[in-house]
Amino acid sequence: MAEQTETATPAAVVIRPHLVRIIGFTLAPILFLAFASAGIFMRATYTGAHFRISDQVAMVIVGVLLAAGALVxxxxxxxxxxxGVDVRGFVARKRLSWQEILGVSFPDKAYFAKLDLPHDEHYPAVAIQSWDGPRAVKAIRVLRERYAAAHAE
Known part of the structure; x- marks a missing residue:
């Protein structure tokens, strides 16, 4: 009986930005608490304006919306x-196979890495951000290694 050998496929790697996530997770509760407390206490003291319950509710809703914006x-x-690569940005998400990707680049003074596509197009890899410093360098190296491995076959 012939013995079958399996080639080990590398596990999926998840890359996320670091600094922007800290900012988002810190800013969201601060915004919500600030607007919610302002909404709750806006009728407690007389300021010359006549606030109603609807104004208080609207202030809390604004806090929720701003917190959700920070979480984006x-x-x-x-x-x-x-x-391939599953790329999720601030709003959009796209799946790119290795055959679609012609290269991986991180131009000087760019904020994000980019995946080069046919016809001089590119797709931003927003998860690899320049202000993450050494983490961004490590992430782009992993992406380039996987790209090279996929195109070597």
Whole structure:
């Protein structure tokens, strides 16, 4: 009986930005608490304006919306696997196979890395951000290694 050998496929790697996530997770509760407390206490003292319950509710809703906006900063992510890259930005998400990707670059003075596509197009890899410093260097090296491994086959 012939023995089958399996080639080990590398596990998926998840890359997320560091500094922007800290900012988003710190800013969201601060914004919510500030607007919620302002909404709760806006009728407690007389300021010359006549606030109603609807004004208080609206202030809390504004706090929720601003906190949700701060949490959008925490969304960017790359999932790199043997088949390609799943790129999630602040709003959009796209799956790119290794065959679609012509290169991986991080131009000087750019904020994000980018995946080079055919016809002089590129897709931003927002999860790899320049202000993360050494973490960004490590992340771009992992992405480039996976790209090189996929194109070597």
């Amino acid at each position: 900063l925490t969304r960017p992510r790359l999932i790199i696997d043997a088949d």
